[in-house]
Amino acid sequence: MHDTPPALPDFTQWPSFPFEGDLRVKQLDDPVSVEPPRKGEGLRECTACNAPDDAYIWVGERWRVRAMDRPTGLPMVLILESRSHLDLGDLPNLLAAELGVMTVRLERAIRSLDGVARVHVNRWGDGSAHLHMWFLARPYGRLQLRGTFLSLWDSILPPISESQWRENLAMVAAWLAEFGGRPLAEPPRIQWQAPSRLAESADGVEPDVEGTVSVIESEEETPVAVDGNTDGYDAEKVEPADEPDPAGVTPTVDEPTPADGQDGVPGRPSARSADTGPGGDSGNWRSAAD
Ligand SMILES: [Zn+2]
Secondary structure: OOOOOOOOOHHHHOOOOOOOOOOOOOOOOOOOOOOOOOEOOOOOOOHHHHOOHHHOOEEOOOEEEEEOOOOOOOOOEEEEEEOOOOOHHHOOHHHHHHHHHHHHHHHHHHHOOOOEEEEEEEOOOOOEOOOEEEEEEEEOOOHHHOOOOHHHHHHHOOOOOHHHHHHHHHHHHHHHHOOOOEEOOOOOOOOOOOHHHHHHHHHHHOOOOOOOOOHHHHOOOOOOOOOOOOOOOOOOOOOOOOOOOOOOOOOOOOOOOHHHHHHOOOOOOOOOOHHHOOOOOOOOOOOOOO
């Protein structure tokens, strides 16, 4: 009934290809005449627009950065979102310019983490109409993770430790906050918990989320909607004290060097409860998928 499947492409022989053994190329479904709406399109609600700021690790006037709901295989996987409900090609010049600045800034922040060799930056946009850029950190020395399959390896590798993950999130959030905005990720408060205890609580909190969250799964995932209305940010354009212009027209701003970021985290907040951060127990992250 089906034609002979095409020969396997060369990349299945690359060292970075995560699978081995007998493989077959899938038959493609027939193309649909009309694609289904993405999140935030047609009648589908936009979970990004509905997500409260505390579902993010850092928030600014026009941009927000979020993490996965739990550690994954890579040292860091983050998503940069515009506050405005726009897709990449629809950004006005101001936001387009800021996207460049924010991309560079976030790349540098993630690359400053211990053990990170490279940060891959991707935009797919097939799951949600609300602009979201992926930042995936490749661990240093892991040459097999180089290139296009990094997002697959994120689901294959064992998750990094919860404490390391939180530490990384706090570092990145503090780094971004050096330029304005608000850091919301916290470093681990106490580190007395045994690994088994951590795993236990992670499983217990969200029984309906199974296994590791991956980039692929997360394409359909944005922070959970809480009460459905966070518009308003488009209107409140001016809040100069909150965040310096991320478009970087202010060359006087000193960007921290990677070494600065490793030596100590400036501006790391200490009083906030760990329960309110992403990955905490508030549930904002964990019940994300709809
Ligand atoms: Zn939206």
